[in-house]
Amino acid sequence: MAMAVALHRESSSSSINKHLDNGKYVRYTAEQVEALERVYAECPKPSSMRRQQLIRECPILSNIEPKQIKVWFQNRRCREKQRKEASRLQTVNRKLTAMNRLLMEENDRLQKQVSQLVYENGYMRQQLQNASAATTDGSCESVVTTPQHPLRDANNPAGLLSIAEETLTEFLSKATGTAVDWVQMPGMKPGPDSVGIVAISHSGVAARACGLVSLEPTKIAEILKDRPSWFRDCRSLEVLTILPAGNGGTIELLYMQMYAPTTLAPARDFWTLRYTTSLEDGSLVVCERSLSDSGAGPNASAASQFVRAEMLPSGYLIRPCDGGGSIIHIVDHLDLEAWSVPEVLRPLYESSKVVAQKLTIAALRHIRQIAQESSGEVAYGLGRQPAVLRTFSQRLSRGFNDAINGFDDDGWSLMNCDGAEDVVVAVNSTKNMSTVANPAIALPLPGGILCVKASMLLRNVPPALLARFLREHRSEWADFNVDAYSAVSLKAGSYAFQGMRSTRFSGSQVIMPLGQTVEHEEMLEVIRLEGHPLSQEEAVLSRDIHLLQICSGVDENAVGACSELVFAPIDEMFPDDAPLLPSGFRIIPLDSKTCDTQDAIIAHRTLDLASSLEVGPAMNRASGDASPSICNGRSVLTIAFQFPFENHLQDNVATMARHYVRSVITSVQRVAMAIAPSGLSTHMGPKLSPGSPEALTLSQWISQSYSYHLGTELLRSDCQSGDSVLKQLWHHPDAILCCSLKSLPVFTFANQAGLDMLETTLVALQDITLDKIFDESGRKALCSDFSKMMQQGFAYLPPGLCISTMGRHISYEQAIAWKVFAEENTVHCLAFSFVNWSFV
Template sequence: MQLVTQWLLPLSIHLEMLVALLEEILAAFLSKATGTAVDWVQMPGMKPGPDSVGIFAISQSCSGVAARACGLVGLEPMKIAEILKDRPSWFRDCRSLEVFTTFPTGDGGTIELVYTQVYAPTTLAPARDFWTLRYTRTLENSNLVVCERSLSGSGTGPNAASASQFVRAEMLPSGYLIRPCEGGGSIIHIVDHLNLEPWGVPEVVRPLYESSKAVAQKMTIAALRYIRQIAQETSGEVVYSLGRQPAVLRTFSQRLSRGFNDAVNGFNDDGWSLINCDGAEDVTLAINSSKNLNTSYDPVNSLAFHGGILCAKASMLLQNVPPIALIRFLREHRSEWADFNVDAYSATSLKTGSYASPGMRPMRFTGSQIIMPLGHTIEQEELLEVVRLESHPLAQEDAFMSRDIHLLQVCTGIDEHAVGACSELVFAPIDEMFPDDAVLLASGFRIIPLHSKTSDPKDTWNSNRTLDLTSSLEVGSSASQDAAAAASTSNFRSVLTIAFQFPLGSNLQDNVAAMARQYVRSVVSAVQRVAVAISPSGLSSPSEPKLSSACPEALTLARWICHGYRCHTGTELVPSDSVDGDSVLKHLWNHQDAILCCSLKSLPPVFMFANQAGLDMLETTLVALQDITLDKIFGDSARKAFSAVFSSLMNQGFAYIPAGICMSTMGRHASFEQAIAWKVLAEDESTVHCLAFSFVNWSFL
């Protein structure tokens, strides 16, 4: 009792009042779990039914944010309580939970003094921590209760050095009511009621701290799903591939998530410190030079890097972009935002322990990625997989050596039914042997919907529109279909957080820092282009472009292309009855020949548009097209032929290019019988807007 007094007296709690306090916490929790102490409403989009995990509700109006769940689980009450009390095992945002003291009560219960740290989900707000009193007791009706509430006071936690990076939050009476069933299993009621001190965060992300939906998805529903997952694994219903036990794979997912959270938060007591931070940078750089670097967030490994780890991170606001569709696109089309040489640098450094400057051994990424599933949760809300990126070495001496890159990847929140959940794509380079104790240097993306009641749906994203026609045409992948399915369930505002980690040699900090900053900026730029293309205003059916009065430049450019072709060649590119109507864009998009346009505003000229046949020939999408230059697509003979007719093209307005070879972005050769090039004039017919090409009867060799 002396130890209890030592901890409780500074928090203004008298031992003689303890029993009364515990009863008060218990009564308040039970009134929320089974009563009407909170005005509960059904969780939007989570309708109960035979296939439902359980019944979910969120608070309609109360102090703080609250969520409630009820469901049937095939485990005994004591086992459920044991699992749920170990909050870091299932609550991915929980950094640590430490029980400072435990002592029994006269009624057979247990009292615990608990200190908990919770990660911040973005780089835009500080993390939260809690001091709570937890009471575990079996009631007279054999129901097991675990209830918890914050204590008054301001204890600094186990590490006073990190206290400045946390904001003290409050847990109102919350917990678990577990009722045993006669035939086995249990019925569990879960209540999470928090005050996350939202006024201490920037207004743009304040909805994250005021949303009961977010609490429901991150904590309440996650807890019930985790318990059901463990129950099914215990019963042998879950079968995983590659001979890995479910618990091992689950550990990999947890380590990836934890590594990404540590990178986003950059806690001082983990060894992180900011570098070159003047407050004006769009990308934040932090370095970790701790000698026991990996023990802080990856206890499986004690490998220390000679120079440490550098992290580049950024957060940005997205509007009118379905998070589900964006994460799916990033997962399926890595070549459109990632740099293979950067992947190769990280993978090689981790594998060999040598730290050459980034890009010293250039490789050619084929654009091909093979995704090999490892396992998934029972409701498919989380996927664990190995990704193999195929490459070809450019140096002749490496011709017979495999330089493929392997990534361990976890993808969450891509289920259309996961209403309001955040979507994540987190990955780390691994050795192809994939040992259980592999070092995981996690990087990735997190997109969290902002459930703001005051957000204006008319508010539009005011970033530069660099896609032009791209933003009104389909992306050429499943992302447009995913976005159409997700648009009705996604919020119009969300916050995107990006964090990339790089191993660091002791003498390469400046080089890696420059590379990391530039790389994250290029990734941000690519994500912005993708976001515009898959936003609801840019969605279309798979078969034809969407004609939108909100984006007239698409139709305008199509008319200019066809008008220039008619003026210079004397023939029609599309049926004559469509050149003055909206169908001109549809006919141009579906034209059998590959039609491409490149801008002359930069040298070498960069492509700005291609129809579906053009995208097929280059094996790319409208988004990635923005990074392809004219000189990259021609083979040697075709390049010489184009150079020979270029003067004629600029003087006469058009030219014919004889049969030749084009190169796709995947390195494949495509032959064409003839190509026609012509100038596309703007409305005033005195300004050259771009050059257009039509590759006739093309086919892959």
């Protein structure tokens, strides 16, 4: 009996243990883990059938329940997510630590600067009290003066070393000391997600940037010393002499040529000494300064088209960080000889903001871009490697700069003018011409290239807004047949001008993004222009045109940045070695003072739309200044278009090219007049269009209708005035959009969050229909609730996904739709609010 009881207990215990084993953690052998890891690498989330198949295919897993296999994959995904999150937090912590270190150093520098200013103030007071003393020179600028060094030092290694050491001292005093009175760059807000701490000088043309980069110092120095790879205005950089220096350093003599940004001024060149060395604390320094004698350089005859500029002690201080990465200090201090350009352009050559954007910030952004590409954080379209796409951008920019400058040593020469001086026509009859240095992919031409270019002054036209309009509304200024001529010529390798076939341009352009820089200041994209032949004989032929395009400077917050739209016809196969013939636009702000805020409502009339509402974000978000203002600065627009030709048809192509570019200029001038802010009150813009409410009234209608339908307030109840309602609506965290009540609803207004969500602008918003932003399930939900919304005035849409204009998916927790009532309870439009939206 006792034995039976014991057997029963043992059997029960075994059954219980077996039951518990099914639900508790299983210890896997090394072979089992290896097999599971192989499957996880292929498919991190296998289906039930795949897990059962795994058990059948791997005998070593046969003793494990399918449920345990599922738990293992869940735990593995969880561990991977935790690892990535831990890595991300460590990276953020390193960034915050480094930024804190930079801020502490900046605070120390400012304290020293305060002490120095107090001392100088006391000294000046003492001088003013000595009225009987002779008036002394009042120049007390803190910019370090750079003594000129005789050319004989260039032939003397000891003299060169002395200049190098002096350059190092002066550069370090600017990078970390008080040699320059640095002030924060307008519009640049420091923080862990910013490009860095950027400052400019009011005395002299100088800029400084400090930032954290996840690369080693030697790699950063190697990248930055290759200036043509990241500085778009650098035409060439020749290292003529390399001498060893102490501490393993080197001294180099360099000759650099810079492009001119417009057709109105000559290009610049530099004759400099560059010193690379290491400091006692392990920091790496690359500093540079100009040598004297304006005639020095490798080729005096080639330099005849250049004005010799001066580089005062500048360079890079790169310090290694604990845990990897580096802190970099960049200083650029130039004298661009502004006296040699027309007076209207001198602000461009005397602006520290322009130097900061073109040179200093560009250097910091480039190494951050390389760092993120190396870590795999950057994703690009069409399966292209980042380096290949970056090369395309550089080739487009370089080819456009070559066209604008038209250097003699590139084979350019001016054609006889037809009496009108509004455009300049240059011709290049070089047999092998390409925008790259590799002759293997040069473009063989039986004739040559003809370039028509012009520059003009614009007033009261924001460069970023004009660039966006030219990009998004190509049909307003471009001729499809001219694009087709260039595209077909490049594809066929024949440059005969046999008359352009008539093709009807559908007006539709499809923008296919390839990639963008880390801070989205430049976009690379392929544009497909859809065309249709007018004759049935050609109906079988594809008339679509493909353009490779870069667009930059569309951020109105970037003070001192120029805006560009450069494009070139390209084969639809888009080969890596495709020849490029770039044309485009460059808009450069000239005034040193820009609008600090643009919270006012500005109506920008367009040519193909009745009107559109533009509410610009504050230029300096850190300031918190919400006072509205209208920017009334000047800018210079440079246009350059290139056309291939055969020798015997050069005159025909030249006539066509002149006519076309003049028509483009006329169209752009009309666009500029249409989008320029009007001279009305700075507190309220003109009406949106006939029959449309003013911006302030529309915002009140949206808020009041929301309260009427839903019984709650959309905005804070303490805002009474119209402009206060408008500002709250504009800065509301939820994406708020309005669309028309038509058979095909089109968006008419969006707040800042709405524009960010759709990745568009108010100018382009009216090209977007309501159905295009929802996926299939979202459209079904909208259709099912539409009748309910029209009956009761509002509807709640369930969580779902929508799509931006760039093709990115957006999730939202809830969407609310309501009717917006106008005067006399007439329905003016429909409003949508997307709550807690984010990119997937």
